[in-house]
Amino acid sequence: MSATTEVQKLFMTETEELLLDMEDALLSLESDTENIELINQLFRAMHTIKGAAGIFNYNAIVDFTHPIETTIDRVRKNELKINSTLIALLLKCKDHTWALVNASVAEDELDLTSLMIQSQNILAEFNLSEPISPALPSCPQPFETQPISPERIDERYTDSGHWLISLDFKVDALRNGLDPLNFIRYLQQLGQVLEVICLSNRLPAFEVCDFESCFLSYRIVFSGDCSKEQIEAVFEFAQDDCDILILPSQKISESFQNLIDELNPSENQRLGEILLTIGAITERELTKSLNLQSGHIPECASKKLGEVLIANQLVDQPVVEQALKKQTQAREQAQTIRVDSNRLGQLINLVGELVTASAAMRVMVDKYHLLDANDQVSSVEHLVQEIRENALQLRMVQIGETFSRFRRVVRDVSNELGKQIELTIQGGESELDKIVVEKINDPLTHLVRNALDHGIELPEQRISKGKSPTGHLMLNAYHDSGHIVIEVTDDGAGLDPERIRRKAESLGVIEANQVLSHAEILRLAFEPGLSTKEKASNLSGRGVGMDVVKRNIEALRGSVELDSELGKGTKVTITLPLTLAIIDGFMVGAANENYVIPLNMVEECVELNQGEWHEQQKNYISLRGELMPFIRLTSFFNISQTNQHKRESLVVVRFGRSKAGIVVDKLFGEQQTVIKPLGKMFQHLKGLSGATILGTGDIALILDIQGLITEVSIGAKKHHHVAMIDD
Amino acid sequence: MKMAQASTAGDITQYLTFQSANDTFAIDILDVKEIIEIEGITRVPMMPEFLCGIINLRGRVVPVIDLSKRLGRHTTVMTKKSCIVLVEVSHEEEQQIIGMLVDEVNEILEIDDEHTQPPPDFGADLRVDFIRAMGRVGEHFMILLDINYVLSVADISAISQLSFHATDVVNEE
Numbered sequence: 001m002s003a004t005t006e007v008q009k010l011f012m013t014e015t016e017e018l019l020l021d022m023e024d025a026l027l028s029l030e031s032d033t034e035n036i037e038l039i040n041q042l043f044r045a046m047h048t049i050k051g052a053a054g055i056f057n058y059n060a061i062v063d064f065t066h067p068i069e070t071t072i073d074r075v076r077k078n079e080l081k082i083n084s085t086l087i088a089l090l091l092k093c094k095d096h097t098w099a100l101v102n103a104s105v106a107e108d109e110l111d112l113t114s115l116m117i118q119s120q121n122i123l124a125e126f127n128l129s130e131p132i133s134p135a136l137p138s139c140p141q142p143f144e145t146q147p148i149s150p151e152r153i154d155e156r157y158t159d160s161g162h163w164l165i166s167l168d169f170k171v172d173a174l175r176n177g178l179d180p181l182n183f184i185r186y187l188q189q190l191g192q193v194l195e196v197i198c199l200s201n202r203l204p205a206f207e208v209c210d211f212e213s214c215f216l217s218y219r220i221v222f223s224g225d226c227s228k229e230q231i232e233a234v235f236e237f238a239q240d241d242c243d244i245l246i247l248p249s250q251k252i253s254e255s256f257q258n259l260i261d262e263l264n265p266s267e268n269q270r271l272g273e274i275l276l277t278i279g280a281i282t283e284r285e286l287t288k289s290l291n292l293q294s295g296h297i298p299e300c301a302s303k304k305l306g307e308v309l310i311a312n313q314l315v316d317q318p319v320v321e322q323a324l325k326k327q328t329q330a331r332e333q334a335q336t337i338r339v340d341s342n343r344l345g346q347l348i349n350l351v352g353e354l355v356t357a358s359a360a361m362r363v364m365v366d367k368y369h370l371l372d373a374n375d376q377v378s379s380v381e382h383l384v385q386e387i388r389e390n391a392l393q394l395r396m397v398q399i400g401e402t403f404s405r406f407r408r409v410v411r412d413v414s415n416e417l418g419k420q421i422e423l424t425i426q427g428g429e430s431e432l433d434k435i436v437v438e439k440i441n442d443p444l445t446h447l448v449r450n451a452l453d454h455g456i457e458l459p460e461q462r463i464s465k466g467k468s469p470t471g472h473l474m475l476n477a478y479h480d481s482g483h484i485v486i487e488v489t490d491d492g493a494g495l496d497p498e499r500i501r502r503k504a505e506s507l508g509v510i511e512a513n514q515v516l517s518h519a520e521i522l523r524l525a526f527e528p529g530l531s532t533k534e535k536a537s538n539l540s541g542r543g544v545g546m547d548v549v550k551r552n553i554e555a556l557r558g559s560v561e562l563d564s565e566l567g568k569g570t571k572v573t574i575t576l577p578l579t580l581a582i583i584d585g586f587m588v589g590a591a592n593e594n595y596v597i598p599l600n601m602v603e604e605c606v607e608l609n610q611g612e613w614h615e616q617q618k619n620y621i622s623l624r625g626e627l628m629p630f631i632r633l634t635s636f637f638n639i640s641q642t643n644q645h646k647r648e649s650l651v652v653v654r655f656g657r658s659k660a661g662i663v664v665d666k667l668f669g670e671q672q673t674v675i676k677p678l679g680k681m682f683q684h685l686k687g688l689s690g691a692t693i694l695g696t697g698d699i700a701l702i703l704d705i706q707g708l709i710t711e712v713s714i715g716a717k718k719h720h721h722v723a724m725i726d727d
Numbered sequence: 728m729k730m731a732q733a734s735t736a737g738d739i740t741q742y743l744t745f746q747s748a749n750d751t752f753a754i755d756i757l758d759v760k761e762i763i764e765i766e767g768i769t770r771v772p773m774m775p776e777f778l779c780g781i782i783n784l785r786g787r788v789v790p791v792i793d794l795s796k797r798l799g800r801h802t803t804v805m806t807k808k809s810c811i812v813l814v815e816v817s818h819e820e821e822q823q824i825i826g827m828l829v830d831e832v833n834e835i836l837e838i839d840d841e842h843t844q845p846p847p848d849f850g851a852d853l854r855v856d857f858i859r860a861m862g863r864v865g866e867h868f869m870i871l872l873d874i875n876y877v878l879s880v881a882d883i884s885a886i887s888q889l890s891f892h893a894t895d896v897v898n899e900e
Contacts, residue, residue: 353786356786593769593770636772637772637773638772638773639770639772676787676788677788678771678781678788678790679788679790679823679880680818680819680821680823680880680881680884681778681790681823681825681880681883681884681887682771682774682790682884682887683884684884684887684888685771685773685774685887686773687772687773688771688772691769691781691788693783693786693788697766697767697783698767698769698783699767699769699781699782699783699788700769701769701771701772
């Protein structure tokens with residue numbers, strides 16, 4: 001059972017991905033109805049799910065997906081037009097398929113039965129929505145004028161697959177001792193010759209005819225349980241004196257396609273090899289075509305093998321297409337490997353150890369002045385750094401996928417609420433750690449729903465406010481100094497600072513007479529319990545407020561900012577670190593402890609001269625005319641100074657738009673830093689985001705600059721507040 | 728629970744005894760991962776006093792707690808004999824290793840489970856939930872600590888949150 005579960009799990013993930021692809025394709029189809037690649041994508045999704053479900057005997061899924069596949073196929077063949085009704089229906093089908101998959105894998109019979117009834121209902125909708133089929137029935141043509149084609153044979157012999165053998169004997173065939181009749185007789189040993197048509201159109205006028213020459217051509221309809229190769233063998237002796245074409249009938253051609261489908265070609269298999277494996281072409285045909293291709297005949301020289309094969313009627317076009325598709329698939333499969341994310345995590349942990357170990361090696365080399373080893377150690381360090389970057393890159397994924405999931409949300413919500421909302425996605429190619437992506441999904445969903453539900457107004461309201469009836473929601477992502485910035489922007493109602501203020505006052509978050517800037521009031525929206533929307537809808541406002549969003553993002557060492565103008569719209573900016581595992585750090589010392597500041601936040605380092613330092617008791621200095629508040633690590637962390645340092649340095653850090661200084665005793669420089677979490681015991685600790693182990697084996701604490709600054713400013717505000725009350 | 732089972736069977740349990748805060752304590756040997764020398768403890772700012780800091784245990788970051796201070800007594804003074812007893816406690820279904828700074832490790836004692844008694848309601852000068860049982864060795868009673876309470880991650884993190892805010896206020900003043 002456990003083995004099955006593994007496979008089932010795979011089936012589930014694969015199906016989920018396919019369905020997501022399908023949803024994407026459907027949503028894109030809404031604006032791009034002609035895109036055949038998107039329709040193919042739909043078809044592939046349904047087809048693959050059907051196939052996979054068939055393996056597991058999930059008949060409910062097969063029964064449901066098959067008619068959908070047929071419908072999509074008809075769209076593909078232009079028999080059916082794609083329109084919004086069909087897209088809506090197919091979206092429903094997508095959801096239903098997922099439900100079916102879940103129920104099937106869970107073996108929930110009860111659920112499955114009710115779902116199957118639903119299946120019927122959904123499928124019935126297809127017939128209703130279907131417009132009159134524009135496909136014309138192919139008009140039968142008179143037998144004489146119709147060229148012998150595989151299709152015609154199929155019409156006449158529908159019971160099984162047939163071969164159409166075309167023999168064009170050359171003029172000298174009889175002189176070389178070939179008897180066409182012998183071949184046809186011999187063919188009967190392999191199977192049944194159903195029909196022989198003798199073409200005599202090459203026969204010259206009686207007067208000029210040379211009776212030792214052969215002018216006859218034959219078209220043979222042959223049925224037999226044999227391969228193309230075997231048939232070709234029959235005519236082996238005639239090869240030089242006869243042009244032989246063995247054409248599969250539609251049925252056989254289809255069976256080739258199926259064979260290709262089942263085939264599992266290795267990455268580098270050539271098209272010819274694939275076709276040869278399934279017996280669609282013979283070795284001789286392949287060699288001939290390859291010769292043609294290699295330039296003996298100019299017109300074939302530049303063509304691809306597939307085109308040559310089709311041009312020479314050796315293989316049907318669909319078969320070649322199928323084979324090519326399979327080939328690409330195989331290549332794609334070879335390009336991506338599914339890896340358990342835990343294993344990747346393990347690798348990254350090991351790389352972390354490697355970074356620490358190589359730092360330790362460097363310490364030893366420097367300590368004992370091992371000059372000979374210096375080069376080696378340097379090259380190891382260099383390699384370790386590359387490995388580190390590569391390993392972290394493995395876990396990087398584009399945010400686009402997360403973003404495009406919201407297209408569905410936006411579509412559904414706008415339908416439900418009767419709003420017109422257009423979603424714009426930008427910067428979907430920005431990459432960040434998979435773990436971060438997974439964790440950002442919930443807060444992002446919350447923000448998007450907020451914007452849809454509370455932000456963007458109903459069309460009438462929008463018009464009355466002089467805005468366009470269609471609301472705009474934009475998801476944007478870009479990289480900024482080692483962080484990824486995600487923006488959720490809407491052009492809706494915006495936040496009312498007065499209401500936030502009133503609510504905050506009633507909750508006792510702020511005092512009635514407290515003077516707050518616009519930004520400060522907006523920041524209050526992140527306080528627990530501050531949902532300004534009086535009535536909760538089923539979309540948002542379920543008691544999970546912006547405070548949760550903020551907390552989730554801060555747990556990822558990120559930050560969230562809100563910018564809003566009443567009546568104009570709201571913009572939420574989330575800033576997140578790219579990775580949670582290893583960073584480039586800048587090491588500093590305060591008292592006897594070492595601290596690491598994320599390097600990408602360090603702007604510059606300034607030496608503070610003693611005089612300036614002692615004169616000022618205030619915690620800010622003027623840096624080239626710019627006001628620079630600073631935190632003195634030793635006093636903030638309450639570290640007792642054992643020996644008073646004469647020199648102190650100011651590290652200027654930047655976070656988002658704000659800058660601050662951190663006063664430290666020593667500067668050590670850059671350092672690859674493996675972030676080790678401090679553990680649950682330190683979960684309430686602000687200002688420190690983890691620890692790292694140095695090459696010496698000592699531990700340095702990693703500063704959470706943002707947390708530190710927030711903590712200091714909260715402290716300052718409280719202080720200010722206390723002072724006010726004292727007055 | 729384990730105790731209750733064991734005592735009916737009359738089994739013998741092994742305990743590690745050590746000195747801390749001028750007293751002798753014992754913990755179940757099965758809870759002890761290892762005993763290490765004190766090398767460098769990195770202080771973590773803004774944490775309660777009994778949390779000495781963190782150490783590097785072969786690449787892992789492990790918190791160390793001053794047992795004496797945690798039990799409400801004086802701060803441990805480091806001597807040559809001071810060492811760290813590493814124990815494993817479970818928190819939210821995760822195993823976490825925590826170091827316990829003690830004055831001196833004594834010996835491994837075998838105490839018959841029949842010779843253990845539930846903790847007294849008072850008189851031990853210790854939070855009652857810290858005591859798993861009292862073990863009788865000869866004529867003396869020894870406190871068998873319940874490390875899952877003494878080193879409770881939830882408890883410590885709650886205390887540190889409080890002390891963090893306390894330092895906040897101190898800083899402001």
